[in-house]
Amino acid sequence: MKRPLQYLALVVYVVFLGFPLVWLLSTSLKTPREMASTDPSWIPADPTFANFIDAFGEQDLIGAAFRSLVVALFSALLTVALALPAAYVMARHRGLASRVATGWVLVSQVFPFILIIIPLFMVLRNLELTNTLTGLVLVHVTFTLPFALWMLQGYVRAVPRELEEAASVDGAGRVRSIVSVVAPLLAPGVVATLLFSFISSWNEFLFALVVLRDPDVMTLPLTLARFTGPEGVARLGPLAAASLMATIPSLIFFAIIQRRLKSGLMAGAVKG
Amino acid sequence: MRITSALAAAAVLALSAACGSGGSTGATGGGTASEAPAEPVKLNFLSLAWQKESIEANKALVDEWNKNNPTIQVTYVQGSWDNVNDQLVTQFEGGGAPDVIHNDSPALSGFATRGYLLDLKDKLPAELKSDIPQPAWDTVTFGAEGGVYGVPFLQESQVIIANKKLLDAAKVRVPTADNPWTWDEFAEVSKKLTKDGAFGVAWPMKSPVNKTLNLALNFNGTFFQTGADGKSTVKVGPEEKEVLQRIYNQIHVDKSADPKTLGMGTADPLPGFYKGEYAMLPVGVYLRQQVAEQAPEGFEWVTLPPLKGTSSNQGAVSQTLSVSADSKNPDEALKFISFFLNGPNQARLAKGDWLLPTSQKAATDPSITGAENGWDVATASVKNLVVAPFLKVNGYDEWKSKVATPVLQEYYAGKISLDDAAKRLVEEGNKVLERY
Numbered sequence: 055m056k057r058p059l060q061y062l063a064l065v066v067y068v069v070f071l072g073f074p075l076v077w078l079l080s081t082s083l084k085t086p087r088e089m090a091s092t093d094p095s096w097i098p099a100d101p102t103f104a105n106f107i108d109a110f111g112e113q114d115l116i117g118a119a120f121r122s123l124v125v126a127l128f129s130a131l132l133t134v135a136l137a138l139p140a141a142y143v144m145a146r147h148r149g150l151a152s153r154v155a156t157g158w159v160l161v162s163q164v165f166p167f168i169l170i171i172i173p174l175f176m177v178l179r180n181l182e183l184t185n186t187l188t189g190l191v192l193v194h195v196t197f198t199l200p201f202a203l204w205m206l207q208g209y210v211r212a213v214p215r216e217l218e219e220a221a222s223v224d225g226a227g228r229v230r231s232i233v234s235v236v237a238p239l240l241a242p243g244v245v246a247t248l249l250f251s252f253i254s255s256w257n258e259f260l261f262a263l264v265v266l267r268d269p270d271v272m273t274l275p276l277t278l279a280r281f282t283g284p285e286g287v288a289r290l291g292p293l294a295a296a297s298l299m300a301t302i303p304s305l306i307f308f309a310i311i312q313r314r315l316k317s318g319l320m321a322g323a324v325k326g
Numbered sequence: 327m328r329i330t331s332a333l334a335a336a337a338v339l340a341l342s343a344a345c346g347s348g349g350s351t352g353a354t355g356g357g358t359a360s361e362a363p364a365e366p367v368k369l370n371f372l373s374l375a376w377q378k379e380s381i382e383a384n385k386a387l388v389d390e391w392n393k394n395n396p397t398i399q400v401t402y403v404q405g406s407w408d409n410v411n412d413q414l415v416t417q418f419e420g421g422g423a424p425d426v427i428h429n430d431s432p433a434l435s436g437f438a439t440r441g442y443l444l445d446l447k448d449k450l451p452a453e454l455k456s457d458i459p460q461p462a463w464d465t466v467t468f469g470a471e472g473g474v475y476g477v478p479f480l481q482e483s484q485v486i487i488a489n490k491k492l493l494d495a496a497k498v499r500v501p502t503a504d505n506p507w508t509w510d511e512f513a514e515v516s517k518k519l520t521k522d523g524a525f526g527v528a529w530p531m532k533s534p535v536n537k538t539l540n541l542a543l544n545f546n547g548t549f550f551q552t553g554a555d556g557k558s559t560v561k562v563g564p565e566e567k568e569v570l571q572r573i574y575n576q577i578h579v580d581k582s583a584d585p586k587t588l589g590m591g592t593a594d595p596l597p598g599f600y601k602g603e604y605a606m607l608p609v610g611v612y613l614r615q616q617v618a619e620q621a622p623e624g625f626e627w628v629t630l631p632p633l634k635g636t637s638s639n640q641g642a643v644s645q646t647l648s649v650s651a652d653s654k655n656p657d658e659a660l661k662f663i664s665f666f667l668n669g670p671n672q673a674r675l676a677k678g679d680w681l682l683p684t685s686q687k688a689a690t691d692p693s694i695t696g697a698e699n700g701w702d703v704a705t706a707s708v709k710n711l712v713v714a715p716f717l718k719v720n721g722y723d724e725w726k727s728k729v730a731t732p733v734l735q736e737y738y739a740g741k742i743s744l745d746d747a748a749k750r751l752v753e754e755g756n757k758v759l760e761r762y
Contacts, residue, residue, distance in 0.1 A: 090620035092597040112381055168412075175420035184422055260409075264416040267370065267424070269403055283376040284407040285533055287593050287616075 075301065081294035082106065089290055105291035106299075113277050114269070115296055122256055122274040123303050125187050129194035129255035130248045133202045136195070137247065138240070141206035142232070146215075156207075159200045167197075167260060175264055185267045193265060194255040202247045209243025210236070245314040249307075256304050274300050366399045367658045372424035374405050374645075377615060380678035387666055387674070398658045400426075418442040418650070425653040426662060431465040431478065431644045431717055438468045438475040439720070444649040444656055445473035451664050462684040464713040465644045470556070476646030479667045480681040482610045483632055483640055483707040484541060485700070486512075487617055490626035492519055492605040503706035506631040506638060509544065509572050516582035519605040528587035528595040528604040529573055534734040535726045539716055540642070541608075542569045544635030548715040549751075550722075557762075558719040560755035562748035568635065570737065571744055578740050588738055600625055608633075611704040615680040618699050629700025632707050640707075641714030644684060682708045721762035729754045 076096070081089065083101040109115060144152045174193065175184065183189030213236055221231035259275040266272055278300060281293035375384045381404070388402045403424060405413060411433055417423040418437070427443075437443050455463075458478060466476040486507075493500065498515045501507040507515065516526030531537070539549055547566035552558045576583040584604045587595045592609060593616055599607055600622055607613070617627055632638050647667060649659045665671070669687025676683040677693050682705060688694070689708060694701050716722045730751060737747035 086616075086620045087622060090597045090600060090616075091622075092601050108378060112378065172416055172419045175416050179420050179422065184420070260412070263409055263413050264420075267403065267417070267422060268401065279406040279408065280376065280404050282406055282408055286408075286591050289376070289378070 075298075078294050078298050078301075081290060082298050084291065086291060105295040108289075109281070109292040109296040109299075112292070113280055113296065114272070115274070115277060115299060117270070118272050118274045118277040119300065119303060121187060121271065125190050125194065125273060126252045126255040126304075126307075128191045129198065130251035132191065132195045133198045133251040134206075134244055134247050137199055137202040137206050138244065141203050142210050142236070144203070145207045145210035159203055162200050171260070171264055174261075178265060184265055185271060187271060190262055190265050190273070191255075193261045194251075194258060197258075197261075198251045198254050202251055205247050205250065206240070206243055209240050209246075213239050241314055245311055249311060252307060253304060364397075366397050367655045369398065369400045369426060369653075369655060369659055369662060370403055370424040371400050371426040371662070372403050372405045372410075372428055374407050374410060374428045375679065376404075376406065377679060380675065383674045383678035387671055391662060391665055395662075398655075398662065400662055414442075418652075421652065423650040423652055425650055425655060425659045427648045427650060429476070429646055429648065431476065431646055432722070434466055434475045434646060434648060435468050435717065435720070436723075437648075438473060442651055443475045444651050444653065445475060446477070446649065446660065447472065447474040449656075449660055450474065450477070451660075454664050454667065457669060457686055458684045459686065461642070461712050462644055465642060465717055466646055468718070476644075476648035477663055477667055478644030478646050478684045479672055480645040480676060480679055481642050481684060481708065481711055482612060482681055483642070483704070483711055484537065484608055485611050485632055485704060485707060486606050486608050486630040487599075487613065487700075488606045488628050488630055489599065489602060490628045492524075492602065493628070496605075500628070501630055503631045503703060506634045508634050509569075512633050513572065513576060513580060513582070516576055516606065517580050520580075520582040524602055525584040525604040526582040527576060527606045527608065528584045528590075528599065529577065529608065529738070530590040530592055530595050531588050531735065531738050532591045532594075533731070534738060535730045536641075536643075536714075536716075538569060538573075538734055540640050540714060541633075542566055543639040543641050543712065543714075544633060544637065545569060546636060546639075550715050550719050552718065556720075558721070558759055560725070560752045560759065562751050567744055567748060570734075570747070574738060574740075574744065577738060589735075596620060606630075611682060611700075611707070612680045614699055614704065629703040631703050632710050638710040639712050640710050641716070642711035643714055643717060645679075645681070680704075682711075684708075719759070721759045725755050725758045729758060 080096055080098060082105050083098045083103070085098075085100055085102055085104070088095075088099060144156055174196075178184045178189045178193070181189070183192065217235050217239075218231045221235045222228075226234065257275060258273075259279070262273045262276050263279075266276065278293065278296055281296065282288040371388065373381075373384050375381045385402055388400050392399050405428070410429060414423060414427065414429075414433075414437070418440070423442070429437075434443065438445075454477065462478040462481065463474065466478050467474050496515070496518050498518060499507075499511075501511075519526035539547075542549060542565070545565050545568035547563075547568060549560060549562065549566050550558045551561050573583075577585055577588065584595075584598070587598065587604070593613060595604065595607060596613075596616060598604060599617075600620070611629075614629060621627060632640055647663045649656050649663070653659050667675075667685065669685045670691070672683040672685040672688035673691035673694055676688060683689055683691075683694070689705055695705050696702060716726075719725075733742070733747050733750045733754075736742045737744065742750075
């Protein structure tokens with residue numbers, strides 16, 4: 055009896071998660087007339103690809119998706135590359151400097167984005183990085199780094215010190231014990247942080263809006279916004295078609311990387 | 327591990343390619359430096375066109391310009407209405423704002439005060455200046471010296487979109503541009519159309535302020551008075567209360583307006599309109615596009631002219647093209663604007679956006695004066711447009727969002743009386759305006 059109930063709960067949860075995506079698919083295949091109906095249906099009565107043709111014809115969606123992918127990948131990799139060693143130090147060396155740094159990371163999270171957007175833009179301008187993807191990567195890294203640091207710090211703390219001490223007893227130096235013992239155990243944390251940084255960058259709109267200017271550097275969120283007009287009026291069909299396409303790369307990225315998200319790696323590592 | 331390496335390698339290649347391809351508006355095209363002609367002037371044009379036909383018209387005009395003007399090349403950059411002002415503030419402050427900027431007149435006042443926009447007063451070509459009537463120029467004229475900070479080109483009036491079959495069945499007089507309905511007639515017709523579970527009218531009032539203020543001019547309600555020192559204060563007297571009271575009466579006294587549409591955005595009542603849940607929608611002219619595109623087969627609809635109070639005047643704002651004060655090529659930018667907004671081109675832009683051109687030549691263009699889709703009624707309504715008084719009020723945006731929107735929403739929902747609403751609009755409003 056327990057098993058069927060678990061499956062039922064799982065099905066309900068999957069439906070809950072999948073509903074927006076299915077609705078997006080359904081909307082993207084509907085005519086404007088059907089979309090304005092007061093009796094909405096799941097399956098379009100008269101399916102059409104016109105919304106996809108309009109969306110791809112009017113906007114450089116493929117180019118924008120490619121640029122978003124590049125920015126998101128680099129932001130994620132750079133964030134983890136910077137956050138991992140910092141998180142290790144902050145987790146393992148609990149001195150005054152570490153506590154101040156941890157506090158500073160927390161404080162940096164309380165500033166609203168809009169407050170710092172103009173100074174940040176001026177810094178980028180002085181570096182001649184406005185209107186470039188490199189500039190946007192730097193901005194995304196700056197803003198995902200504090201939270202990534204927090205995430206990874208938690209994962210590092212969860213790795214028992216005793217494992218490193220055991221490696222040291224076996225003759226491993228500090229670097230060796232980090233690379234051979236700690237790093238493999240941090241893999242799930244690194245993957246989770248990569249995913250977080252990737253999704254944050256992939257979806258980011260406001261900074262891209264002010265940093266990027268030319269059509270040939272626009273990212274996907276900016277391109278999707280082109281289907282909306284004043285007062286929240288939107289061209290729902292092309293917007294749904296474009297949004298559907300926009301979800302695919304992040305789904306693929308997640309599908310590739312999620313196999314590394316494992317728990318229980320450290321179960322029984324230290325016998326108490 | 328193989329996947330990680332492959333991802334890393336692909337990413338490195340991709341960033342090199344992507345960063346190499348973007349980020350500059352520098353020269354393109356072949357030819358060696360020695361044989362290349364002088365570098366053309368490059369302009370960035372930020373456009374907010376978003377409807378399919380409108381984007382096509384904008385892009386076609388830019389292409390036409392670029393083809394005929396090899397020495398002044400324009401890059402079309404599409405922005406979006408929802409966040410254009412955030413984008414512009416940053417770019418004005420930090421540098422790198424587009425040369426030619428599409429916006430609307432309410433946004434220009436603040437930008438002009440801060441010196442972000444070029445004053446075009448003495449730079450406008452005579453032909454462009456004379457083709458656009460003074461009331462439209464008034465919507466872009468700010469400051470004690472009467473600076474002109476944009477060229478107005480598209481305007482919106484409030485018309486009534488109605489279900490023709492229901493109107494015919496009720497045997498009501500169909501108004502014309504020369505003989506429009508008065509507000510009293512409109513109230514009577516709405517009551518007549520309210521039967522069998524259907525309502526006469528729907529008032530979508532999620533964003534009630536601009537609509538109410540623009541219509542209030544029907545009874546000479548201006549909502550603001552400006553002293554000799556340039557400071558504005560809010561006033562809500564009998565003239566201002568008239569339209570508020572009439573809309574309220576339709577919802578709560580006559581019960582001829584569907585109360586469930588009150589919280590809706592402008593386009594949200596359309597499905598119910600097609601279904602016959604209400605017969606009339608007082609909305610902006612641009613909404614005709616959605617009705618033409620979405621209305622079910624066999625659904626007949628008409629566009630009715632603006633209502634008349636003591637006059638048919640309505641407050642108008644304009645879509646505008648401005649030149650950034652930081653533009654390195656302001657003269658070329660103005661040349662482009664003069665081409666882009668000449669009579670025939672304005673007609674193309676108006677048709678694409680389903681709005682009204684300010685150009686008098688464009689207003690006679692057959693493509694926007696025919697009876698199809700109510701263009702004749704819409705275009706005729708331009709004569710009722712006068713500059714919206716709130717355009718000249720410093721602090722209007724804050725008054726609108728912090729005071730007027732919640733107060734009007736509460737009033738139309740029947741939660742507060744008209745006197746309470748008036749008191750709050752004035753007292754809370756003046757506290758806001760004092761700071762400007």
